[in-house]
Structures are given as structure tokens and as C-alpha cells.
Amino acid sequence: MATTEHKHPNYMAIFWYLAILTVVEIAVIYMPLAKFTIGVLLCALALGKATLVAMYFMHLKFETRTLGMVAVTPLVIATLLIFVLLPDGFAVMKKTVGVKASTTEPAKH
Amino acid sequence: MSQAASIHGAVEPAESPLTPESWGKLGMWIFLAGDAVGFGTLLAGYGAMRATSADWPSPYDVLGINLTALMTFLLICSSVTMVKALEWLGKGDKIRAQNFLFYTALGGAIFVSLQAYEWTHLIHRGLHINGNPWGASLFGTSFFLVTGFHGLHVTGGVIYLLSILRVVAKRPQPAASYNAVEIAGLYWHFVDLVWIMVFTFMYLL
Numbered sequence: 267m268a269t270t271e272h273k274h275p276n277y278m279a280i281f282w283y284l285a286i287l288t289v290v291e292i293a294v295i296y297m298p299l300a301k302f303t304i305g306v307l308l309c310a311l312a313l314g315k316a317t318l319v320a321m322y323f324m325h326l327k328f329e330t331r332t333l334g335m336v337a338v339t340p341l342v343i344a345t346l347l348i349f350v351l352l353p354d355g356f357a358v359m360k361k362t363v364g365v366k367a368s369t370t371e372p373a374k375h
Numbered sequence: 376m377s378q379a380a381s382i383h384g385a386v387e388p389a390e391s392p393l394t395p396e397s398w399g400k401l402g403m404w405i406f407l408a409g410d411a412v413g414f415g416t417l418l419a420g421y422g423a424m425r426a427t428s429a430d431w432p433s434p435y436d437v438l439g440i441n442l443t444a445l446m447t448f449l450l451i452c453s454s455v456t457m458v459k460a461l462e463w464l465g466k467g468d469k470i471r472a473q474n475f476l477f478y479t480a481l482g483g484a485i486f487v488s489l490q491a492y493e494w495t496h497l498i499h500r501g502l503h504i505n506g507n508p509w510g511a512s513l514f515g516t517s518f519f520l521v522t523g524f525h526g527l528h529v530t531g532g533v534i535y536l537l538s539i540l541r542v543v544a545k546r547p548q549p550a551a552s553y554n555a556v557e558i559a560g561l562y563w564h565f566v567d568l569v570w571i572m573v574f575t576f577m578y579l580l
Contacts, residue, residue, distance in 0.1 A: 274462050281455045288447055295435065295579055305580055312575035316568050323454050323564040325557075333393045333401075336408050344415025348422050355427030363429045 273328075280322045287315050396554065403558045407565045410528075414569050417524060418576055421517045432509035437502065438518070440578050446489050447574050453482030454567045457560045464556055469549045472556070473540060479563065480536040483529050490526050494519070518577065525573055528566045535559055 291311045294304055321327040326334055394400040425431045460475035497518075504519050506512040539559045543552040 274458070274465070277455055277458045277462070281451065284451045285448065288444065288451070291575065291579060292440065292444055308575050308579055312571055315571045319454065319564050319568045319571065323458055323567075324561055330393050333404060336393070336404055337411075340408050340411035340415050343412055344419045347416060347419040351419060351423030352426065355423045359427040359429060 275322045275327075277322070280318055283318055284315055287311055287318075397558075399554060399558050400561070403561045407561065410565070411569075414521075414524070414572070417517075417521050418572060421521060421576065424511075424513050424517060428511045428513065430510035432507070432511065432514050434514075434518075434578055434580070437507075437509050437514075438497070438578055442489060442493055443574060443578050446486055446493075447570065449482055449486055449489070450567045450570050453479045453486070454564050456482065457563045461553070461556050461560055464543070464549050464553050467549045469543065472549065473543055476536060476540045476543065476556070480533050480540065483533040483536065483563075483566075487526055487529050487533070490522065490529075494522075521573055521577060525566070525569055528569070532563055532566050535562060 291308060294307050294311070297304065299307075320337060326337060391398045391401045394404070456475045456478040460472045460479060463475060464472035501508045502515050502518065504515055507515045536559060539552075539555055542555050543549075546552045
């Protein structure tokens with residue numbers, strides 16, 4: 267019927283995980299690591315947090331597997347899209363880099 | 376009461392295959408999957424533009440993260456109050472559920488206010504939708520587009536939550552509004568989830 271209530275996970279534990287992961291994310295950007303390593307770490311942490319929210323707050327852990335696949339599809343599409351867009355981006359970059367170098371002064375920092 | 380009975384279960388022609396509790400939940404999930412493609416497209420576009428730009432400013436230096444870290448924390452807190460509202464409703468405590476729903480909406484309203492403050496501050500410093508003093512003009516364009524799209528979702532969410540609050544208050548049986556609150560919760564957590572992504576990709580990276 268309308269209200270078959272599934273059991274509630276320990277929400278406060280999830281809250282603390284999310285809070286701690288946020289602090290870790292901010293700590294990571296101050297770490298003396300290569301830019302690429304920081305990027306990979308940040309992506310992993312963000313995905314971890316998103317998974318926690320989806321699995322426990324949105325109760326995906328207690329839903330059917332197929333619903334999980336519906337939920338994951340946009341992530342796959344978005345990831346693929348980056349690679350679809352990159353060739354265009356690089357083509358534009360090739361055209362503009364030469365122009366910019368000759369017309370603009372070096373950035374003031 | 377008879378009206379509530381006709382809304383829940385009785386008129387549904389068959390059981391929803393993916394979400395046996397209700398068709399509404401499946402509907403919300405499918406809407407969210409579509410919405411996620413929208414956000415995914417914006418973020419992927421942002422990533423591709425940034426990766427192929429020669430003079431993309433460092434977001435961390437331009438935007439600052441102290442205020443946004445606070446906003447992230449606020450949104451996580453509002454997600455917790457949302458699940459608490461559902462939990463209390465499940466236990467049959469309508470008043471506590473209504474209070475927690477109100478806190479959730481309040482958290483969302485404060486989030487949007489902080490975002491308005493942040494935007495004002497950044498615009499005064501020269502970050503405009505068509506250019507900025509730090510480098511690629513698309514930096515400002517994509518920043519306002521993505522955070523603005525998310526801010527609109529939060530604003531819509533606050534209105535949604537307040538109307539659900541009214542539904543809970545009007546229905547005498549707490550169980551009668553459980554489904555509606557759970558579906559609203561799905562939307563609200565999705566907005567939180569998207570902000571986790573936006574915060575990481577547009578502020579920290």
C-alpha cells in the first residue's frame with residue numbers, strides 16, 4: 267500500500283561522514299601535492315559524498331537495482347560528454363592561443 | 376478521509392515496478408535523472424572549456440571558499456533535517472515533522488541569501504557574465520550560469536518544501552503525507568548532491 271516504510275539508517279553518522287569529507291576536501295587543496303593528484307583526490311571525495319547522499323539520504327540502498335541504474339545513467343552520460351567536447355575545445359584553443367599571446371599583455375599577478 | 380484514500384493507492388491501476396510504494400516516487404526519480412543530465416551537461420561543458428582555455432583564472436583565488444564551505448555545510452545540515460522530518464513522520468509525530476520541514480526550508484532560504492550576498496560581492500569586484508579582470512571571460516559566464524541554475528533549484532525547493540509543509544499540516548493522519556514528504560526529500564537531497572559537485576568542480580578544483 268501507500269506507506270510501506272523502509273528502515274531508517276543512522277542519519278547522524280552519515281552527516282558526520284559528509285562533514286568530515288568536506289573538511290578533508292578543503293585540507294587537500296592546501297597539501298603540497300601535484301595539481302593532478304589533488305584533482306583526482308577531489309573528484310574521488312566528491313563522488314564519495316554524492317554516493318553517501320544518494321545511498322542513504324535518498325534511500326537508493328533500499329530501492330531496486332534498476333532504479334539505481336536509472337540514477338547512475340546521467341553520471342555516465344556527463345562523463346562521456348567531457349570527452350565528446352574536448353576535441354572542439356582544443357580546436358578553439360589552437361586558434362585563439364596565438365592571437366591572445368600577441369594582443370594581450372601578460373597577466374598581472 | 377475518503378479523499379485521502381482516493382489519492383493514495385486506491386486509484387492506482389497497477390504497482391509501480393521500480394518503486395512499489397508509489398508511482399510518484401518513480402516519477403520524481405525520472406525527473407531527477409533528467410535534471411541530472413542538465414547539470415551534468417553544464418559541468419561537463421565547464422570542464423571542457425576550462426581544460427582547453429589558455430588563461431582560465433584560478434577559481435580558488437578569485438572566488439574564495441570560506442563562505443561557500445559554510446554554504447556547503449548548511450546544505451548538508453538541511454538534508455539532515457529533511458530526513459529527520461521523514462523519520463518523525465514515520466513515527467507518527469506530525470508536529471516534529473513539520474518543525475524539521477520548516478528548518479529545512481529555512482536552511483534553503485539562508486543558502487540562497489548567502490549566494491545573493493556572494494554574487495553581489497563578486498560583481499562589485501569585477502566578475503561579470505561577459506568578462507572579468509582575471510582572464511577568460513567564459514569563467515564568469517559559466518560561474519553565474521551553473522551557480523545560478525543551482526540557486527534556482529534551491530529557490531524552487533524552498534517553495535516546494537513550504538507547500539509540502541502545508542500538505543502535512545492539513546492531513547490529519549501523519550501516514551497520509553509520508554509519501555509526499557519522501558518525494559520532496561528526494562528532490563531536496565538531489566539539490567544537495569548537485570551542490571557537492573558544483574562546490575568541488577567550480578570552487579575547489
